[in-house]
Amino acid sequence: MPRYSRDQVRRRRRTLAGCCALLVIGVLVLTVSCTIRAVRDGDPVPPEAAATAAVPTAEVRVADAEAMTVPGTPADAPALAQLPEGAALEQGEVMGIDVSSHQGTVDWTAVAADGYAFTYIKATEGSGYTDPMFAINWEGAGAAGLTRGAYHYFTLCSSGADQARDFLAAAPPDDAALPPALDLEFDGACQERPEADQAQAEIDDFTRIVEAAWGRRVVVYSSSQWRAHYGLPVADSRPAWLFEDDGRPEDPEWAIWQLRFDGTVGGIGRPTDVDVLRIDVLREHSVLTDEERTQLATTS
Numbered sequence: 346m347p348r349y350s351r352d353q354v355r356r357r358r359r360t361l362a363g364c365c366a367l368l369v370i371g372v373l374v375l376t377v378s379c380t381i382r383a384v385r386d387g388d389p390v391p392p393e394a395a396a397t398a399a400v401p402t403a404e405v406r407v408a409d410a411e412a413m414t415v416p417g418t419p420a421d422a423p424a425l426a427q428l429p430e431g432a433a434l435e436q437g438e439v440m441g442i443d444v445s446s447h448q449g450t451v452d453w454t455a456v457a458a459d460g461y462a463f464t465y466i467k468a469t470e471g472s473g474y475t476d477p478m479f480a481i482n483w484e485g486a487g488a489a490g491l492t493r494g495a496y497h498y499f500t501l502c503s504s505g506a507d508q509a510r511d512f513l514a515a516a517p518p519d520d521a522a523l524p525p526a527l528d529l530e531f532d533g534a535c536q537e538r539p540e541a542d543q544a545q546a547e548i549d550d551f552t553r554i555v556e557a558a559w560g561r562r563v564v565v566y567s568s569s570q571w572r573a574h575y576g577l578p579v580a581d582s583r584p585a586w587l588f589e590d591d592g593r594p595e596d597p598e599w600a601i602w603q604l605r606f607d608g609t610v611g612g613i614g615r616p617t618d619v620d621v622l623r624i625d626v627l628r629e630h631s632v633l634t635d636e637e638r639t640q641l642a643t644t645s
Contacts, residue, residue: 405641406560410632412520415463415624422460427608427619428599429592437625439463442610443496443603443618448476453482453489455612463492463622465526465601467561468515471500471535472507475515494523495567497551501615502535505550512551518559523622524631526564527557528585529571552583557641561631566602584630586620600627 380595417439420423424440425433434440441462445467457465464486467476480493486493495516496592499508516525529548531538538544554562566586594602601622608619633641 363521364366371621377540382636397468405633405638407555408518408560408633409520410543410561410628413628414521415523415622416490416542418460418462422509423611424460424619425603427610429590429620430606432592432604434621437623439622439624440492441465441620441622442608442613443467443599443620444478445615447475447480448613448615448617450478451485452612453485456486456610457489457491459611462611463494463523463620465494465523466494467528468495468497469508470498472503475511480514483509484645492523493562494526496526496564497555499548499551500526500529500545501539501547505547506550506554508550509554512552512555513558522565523602523625524561524584525559526566527551527555529565529575531568531570538565538574544575550626553644557636560633562633562637563628564631565601566601572585582630584627591598598626598630599623600630617622 371483418434422440426438428434439462441463441466442456442461464482466479466482466486469477470476483493483495495512497508497512497516499505512525527548539547555563562583564586565585566588569588585596585598586601586603587594587596588603588606589595589598590604590606601620603620605617605619607616610619611619
């Protein structure tokens with residue numbers, strides 16, 4: 346067996362440690378094997394190679410921002426009656442709804458006939474639960490011509506990573522769809538409330554995994570109770586989905602405005618959330634920056 350100097354032994358240990366870490370997370374980095382060979386042959390290890398071997402990398406999907414198109418809401422659409430008194434759609438805005446199995450069976454052709462152009466559909470909740478109507482609603486909404494998006498109802502009972510994996514299994518990346526959305530509420534969620542830093546860490550895990558897979562920022566909706574308890578650092582720079590039932594949201598940067606939770610929608614026999622989407626704002630705010638892509642690549 347070859348003999349090594351103390352300096353070479355230290356280098357070899359660092360390299361092998363980096364290699365094991367990469368194998369644990371399932372990422373193969375060519376630099377690792379090259380570095381190991383260099384140590385075995387007695388050649389010095391360049392600092393650049395050692396640094397590269399120590400940093401795990403993951404593929405961050407490149408999304409086509411122009412693939413998402415949303416039809417308009419006609420000027421005489423029945424959906425417009427759901428707007429607050431005196432309110433009207435502005436340029437680039439369209440009407441939509443968000444649904445789950447709570448709405449029962451949806452006649453998506455009737456929804457489209459009312460002038461609704463988009464829908465967010467509940468895909469998953471926590472870990473281990475996929476909405477039983479998700480696949481049916483996804484297919485029906487698409488066939489009726491609505492632009493679709495999937496959302497996840499986050500809970501504090503399971504890890505953010507597990508929830509992200511379940512969401513991606515139900516709603517894999519689709520550039521033609523609306524960006525994935527994250528719903529942060531306490532209703533029906535786990536009774537235990539961890540400390541804010543722990544809750545945020547789990548949310549960060551969810552957004553990191555989903556954003557790397559989709560190549561787009563996650564849209565964030567939160568209840569007033571959630572914001573009062575935890576604040577909302579996760580929403581920084583991400584598209585905002587805000588609720589306001591008596592007029593437009595005060596935040597001028599909103600991407601989606603939920604204006605009703607008890608709306609009457611053709612084709613749905615139960616109260617339904619009604620929303621307005623600003624297409625250009627959503628598209629712009631869902632694009633990952635180069636810095637974000639680099640960060641995701643080294644932490645996912």
